[in-house]
Amino acid sequence: MKNFSEKIYVAGHRGMVGSAIVRHLQQQGFTNFLTRTHQELDLTNQQAVATFFQKEKPTQVYLAAAKVGGIHANNTYPAEFIYENLMMEANIIHQAFLHGVQKLLFLGSSCIYPRLAPQPMSESDLLTGKLESTNEPYAIAKIAGIKLCESYNRQYGQSHGIDYRSVMPTNLYGPGDNYHPENSHVIPALIRRFHEAKLANAPEVAIWGTGTPMREFLYVEDMASASVFVMDLDKETYEKNTTPMQSHINVGFGSDVTIKELALEVGQSIGYQGQITFDTSKPDGTPRKLMDSSRLQKMGWNAKVSLKEGLKIAYQDFLLKI
Ligand SMILES: NC(=O)C1=CN([C@@H]2O[C@H](COP(=O)(O)OP(=O)(O)OC[C@H]3O[C@@H](n4cnc5c(N)ncnc54)[C@H](OP(=O)(O)O)[C@@H]3O)[C@@H](O)[C@H]2O)C=CC1
Numbered sequence: 001m002k003n004f005s006e007k008i009y010v011a012g013h014r015g016m017v018g019s020a021i022v023r024h025l026q027q028q029g030f031t032n033f034l035t036r037t038h039q040e041l042d043l044t045n046q047q048a049v050a051t052f053f054q055k056e057k058p059t060q061v062y063l064a065a066a067k068v069g070g071i072h073a074n075n076t077y078p079a080e081f082i083y084e085n086l087m088m089e090a091n092i093i094h095q096a097f098l099h100g101v102q103k104l105l106f107l108g109s110s111c112i113y114p115r116l117a118p119q120p121m122s123e124s125d126l127l128t129g130k131l132e133s134t135n136e137p138y139a140i141a142k143i144a145g146i147k148l149c150e151s152y153n154r155q156y157g158q159s160h161g162i163d164y165r166s167v168m169p170t171n172l173y174g175p176g177d178n179y180h181p182e183n184s185h186v187i188p189a190l191i192r193r194f195h196e197a198k199l200a201n202a203p204e205v206a207i208w209g210t211g212t213p214m215r216e217f218l219y220v221e222d223m224a225s226a227s228v229f230v231m232d233l234d235k236e237t238y239e240k241n242t243t244p245m246q247s248h249i250n251v252g253f254g255s256d257v258t259i260k261e262l263a264l265e266v267g268q269s270i271g272y273q274g275q276i277t278f279d280t281s282k283p284d285g286t287p288r289k290l291m292d293s294s295r296l297q298k299m300g301w302n303a304k305v306s307l308k309e310g311l312k313i314a315y316q317d318f319l320l321k322i
């Protein structure tokens, strides 16, 4: 039986995923949310996070706050990506433990896997090879997040009832995305670029890289449903499907597309009639990172929203924002 008055802290509740998690929980009937904006609580500040947990004492935590960005942002601001993400995770997970939080869900990323991992990438591929250089600092912070959860489980699971879980999302998109022209991920960047090209009647749109890398895209509402699904799994099912030192769970859509195919799809959904070209001075990043999400599927979760459908909704969201 769910306790709908449980005090749930969603860290990053104004972000794309955090806001979708709040909506999903609200639809289920949860009402007692604890939230703080970045301005109200800087999660990299250890003392501030300690005071917050001491005062508020949440019973569940969704850790969806992070320093997030696309390939250019990761490559340009590596110090911020490693420092801020390590600090946020360490502060939240440690203070959650100190203040009696038994259930926590950490959101990582598919970039934790080696650059040339076998495809599709399964949970057991973690720490088996070299990471992609454009996002290695972010990936290392995300791997540390998984290991923080596992370490508290291993040391305090029995004595304190600690049950901290991790999900590894593939590339996400949807309402609430960041449409910054340089620092965003590929889908919001292309939505903006094709929209602006359509308005300007521009004859061509430049896509970064060669167009050959493959990416798997998951709509954000599916990610929110997977997050709540994993948080709510009974302990027996979770433990049967994971191991104490490999406890993370992949969350993917199930198939991927090339960046060229994606660009054609975005152009079509926006109604852009011109040509696409490739700016090969920009990095490609990982050649492919398709998730093996069979661990999660075996437990009963599947993605629902197709790329075509999701892109239409994402474009409507962009139009509301500009
Ligand atoms: N987007 C994607 O494609 C993917 C995302 N992920 C992971 O999913 C999670 C959610 O990402 P997403 O929703 O896209 O990211 P967003 O950038 O949309 O949201 C991040 C949130 O974190 C908050 N935040 C950032 N820094 C701080 C800080 N120092 N103190 C307090 N709050 C802070 C922001 O607060 P505020 O709004 O107040 O500034 C914002 O609400 C992250 O862990 C990310 O790594 C994983 C794979 C892919």
Ligand SMILES: C[C@H]1O[C@H](OP(=O)(O)OP(=O)(O)OC[C@H]2O[C@@H](n3cnc4c(=O)[nH]c(N)nc43)[C@H](O)[C@@H]2O)[C@@H](O)[C@@H](O)C1=O
Residues within 6 Å of the ligand: 068, 069, 070, 071, 072, 074, 109, 110, 111, 134, 135, 138, 170, 171, 172, 182, 183, 184, 185, 186, 187, 189, 190, 206, 207, 208, 209, 213, 215, 259, 282, 283, 284, 285, 286
């Ligand atoms: C989620 C994931 O996000 C980041 O990794 P990434 O998958 O490489 O993400 P991306 O969305 O920025 O790019 C995907 C592909 O698309 C190409 N591409 C074309 N044109 C544009 C473009 O205009 N913008 C962007 N950003 N990419 C473009 C781009 O060259 C690349 O080949 C990580 O750093 C890390 O943060 C992480 O975990």
